[in-house]
Amino acid sequence: MKGTPSTFKSSSGSQKFEIHGFYRQGYLDGPWRPFVRVAVALPRFSVVRQVDMLVDSGADITTLQPQDSLLLLEEPQFSQLSEQHKVQGIGGLTNFFREDAAIGLLLPDGRTCWVPIVIDIAEPSSPLGIPSTLGNDIMQFGVTNLDAVHRTVKVELWLTRPLVTPS
Amino acid sequence: MESMDEFTQKLKSIANQSNLRESAAVFERSRSFIDSNREELLKRCPDCWVAVYKEQVLATDKELQNLINTIRKSGKRLEHIAVELLTSERNPIHL
Numbered sequence: 001m002k003g004t005p006s007t008f009k010s011s012s013g014s015q016k017f018e019i020h021g022f023y024r025q026g027y028l029d030g031p032w033r034p035f036v037r038v039a040v041a042l043p044r045f046s047v048v049r050q051v052d053m054l055v056d057s058g059a060d061i062t063t064l065q066p067q068d069s070l071l072l073l074e075e076p077q078f079s080q081l082s083e084q085h086k087v088q089g090i091g092g093l094t095n096f097f098r099e100d101a102a103i104g105l106l107l108p109d110g111r112t113c114w115v116p117i118v119i120d121i122a123e124p125s126s127p128l129g130i131p132s133t134l135g136n137d138i139m140q141f142g143v144t145n146l147d148a149v150h151r152t153v154k155v156e157l158w159l160t161r162p163l164v165t166p167s
Numbered sequence: 168m169e170s171m172d173e174f175t176q177k178l179k180s181i182a183n184q185s186n187l188r189e190s191a192a193v194f195e196r197s198r199s200f201i202d203s204n205r206e207e208l209l210k211r212c213p214d215c216w217v218a219v220y221k222e223q224v225l226a227t228d229k230e231l232q233n234l235i236n237t238i239r240k241s242g243k244r245l246e247h248i249a250v251e252l253l254t255s256e257r258n259p260i261h262l
Binding site for chain 1: 169171174175177178179180181182183185187188190191194198202205206209216231232235238239245246248250251252254255256257
């Protein structure tokens, strides 16, 4: 399975969770991009699914693009999200909805470690085909290693009070 | 805005009911099929959205919303399905 995580305990009581990601081409003969596979839960709507997220160290917030959000939410549910706000990217301003969410790391023993965040959900009417992204709201908890030569990705998160659910 | 306790309880409930391990295994099959057959899929339907369930192409469409509607009508579990835009355009991403 891609994105195999593992976990360690430190003497300070915090736990280290590792996600091992992968590189993928966005198009034939295109550049290789770093990804991790995580679970995204939107508790208010009682939904969860796996999402491959592009590791974006320049982004403040983790985002969901329409190809993922439309499989989590039905279109009428977008009207129940927060008011749209504009987010500045290098490509310009984009409209997003903000929602309480959790990013889940599947552990080798079948349990899942969850990190609560506020996620930005792209307005779905004009999908661009770009991937959902993992931002610094997650990566701030640890160390991210991108090895483009060997095409390996490792995100280490040190969590003091992790929420871990059973398999 | 709900409290952190309510949020946590809902999250635990979702996690308990969702069978994430099984979903992850099926999603991996679906996703791998796209990665392994990208060139062939692109020839079949250039610049289309594609939806794959395990090793089966469920739908292709130029419009994502149409594709999503087809997926929902299929009765397949949504968390098992991989979706991607297959494009011949060599557009770099500027995030």
